[in-house]
Amino acid sequence: MKTKPLGGTGVDVPEIGLGAWQYRGGIAPLRHGIELGANLIDTAEMYRTEDVVGEAVRGMRDRVFIASKVSGDHLGYDQVLRAADASLRRLDIDTIDLYQVHWPSRSTPVAETMRAMETLADTGRIRYIGVSNFSTDELDEARSAMNHHPIVSNQVLYNLRRREIERTLMPYCLRHDVTVIAYTPLDSGRLAGKPGLFAAKGARTLQEIAGEYGKTPAQVALNWCTGHEGVIAIPKSDSIKRTEENCGASDWRLSDEDMARLDRAFA
Ligand SMILES: NC(=O)c1ccc[n+]([C@@H]2O[C@H](COP(=O)([O-])OP(=O)(O)OC[C@H]3O[C@@H](n4cnc5c(N)ncnc54)[C@H](OP(=O)(O)O)[C@@H]3O)[C@@H](O)[C@H]2O)c1
Numbered sequence: 001m002k003t004k005p006l007g008g009t010g011v012d013v014p015e016i017g018l019g020a021w022q023y024r025g026g027i028a029p030l031r032h033g034i035e036l037g038a039n040l041i042d043t044a045e046m047y048r049t050e051d052v053v054g055e056a057v058r059g060m061r062d063r064v065f066i067a068s069k070v071s072g073d074h075l076g077y078d079q080v081l082r083a084a085d086a087s088l089r090r091l092d093i094d095t096i097d098l099y100q101v102h103w104p105s106r107s108t109p110v111a112e113t114m115r116a117m118e119t120l121a122d123t124g125r126i127r128y129i130g131v132s133n134f135s136t137d138e139l140d141e142a143r144s145a146m147n148h149h150p151i152v153s154n155q156v157l158y159n160l161r162r163r164e165i166e167r168t169l170m171p172y173c174l175r176h177d178v179t180v181i182a183y184t185p186l187d188s189g190r191l192a193g194k195p196g197l198f199a200a201k202g203a204r205t206l207q208e209i210a211g212e213y214g215k216t217p218a219q220v221a222l223n224w225c226t227g228h229e230g231v232i233a234i235p236k237s238d239s240i241k242r243t244e245e246n247c248g249a250s251d252w253r254l255s256d257e258d259m260a261r262l263d264r265a266f267a
Pocket residue numbers: 018019020021022042043102132133155156182183184185186187188189190192193194218234235236237238239242243245246
């Protein structure tokens with residue numbers, strides 16, 4: 001599994017991690033993914049999957065990078081501290097590797113939230129601070145509010161069919177050492193052949209390229225995401241077989257020409 005640096009932390013994370021929203025697969029697919037090198041698991045307090053993630057990593061905690069999130073409704077100073085402690089209990093671990101603000105708040109000033117995130121890092125309850133669903137302006141404001149810890153990642157919607165971040169957010173993240181964690185990288189399964197794919201513009205090119213590389217459409221769609229500098233992807237699958245397929249999106253690269261073919265096909 002290829003890795004990429006997480007922000008400017010000096011820590012490397014796999015370019016394909018394991019998403020856990022609506023995850024119902026039990027511990028086996030997560031463990032299989034970890035064995036294949038996809039040793040970053042993304043969960044959140046609102047996913048109600050922190051307990052199964054904790055169970056899956058028991059006995060191998062030191063090999064896994066665990067990312068969780070505080071809900072966008074809990075962004076007051078005390079609320080963030082309480083949410084993190086509850087997540088730690090459900091995950092049954094001492095430290096969350098990456099703690100992310102799930103959504104920007106409309107009511108709580110970002111400086112207050114970030115002060116709590118820094119307290120969590122100072123007290124060892126989390127290692128690194130990230131955000132999610134932050135626009136360029138929101139990320140800029142949040143970064144300005146940090147006193148002594150950086151924001152190392154922004155988890156955002158990114159796949160062949162949803163490329164809004166390419167215009168300003170992605171270049172901003174690259175400039176400021178903020179890793180983009182691409183969520184819904186398979187467009188909820190549509191890019192992997194779930195119903196809807198064949199109606200999608202670009203599907204034929206995706207299938208052609210998959211055939212040329214001897215890969216599946218899902219593997220090509222994920223490799224296209226991670227083919228961008230500073231981007232990792234976190235597909236979710238309940239199945240061991242599909243988790244293995246998704247991990248097979250790493251350790252090879254689409255050519256620049258085929259990246260451009262996909263860009264044009266899904267433009
Ligand atoms: N920060 C946020 O606001 C936010 C929002 C959404 C998602 N996320 C994160 O991103 C992760 C992934 O996003 P997502 O779950 O929305 O969508 P996704 O990963 O694009 O797609 C998941 C869907 O694709 C199917 N699938 C996965 N691999 C497949 C394969 N190789 N072949 C065929 N079907 C496949 C899954 O079914 P099976 O499970 O049956 O395989 C599931 O229905 C989430 O789990 C979560 O961690 C974050």
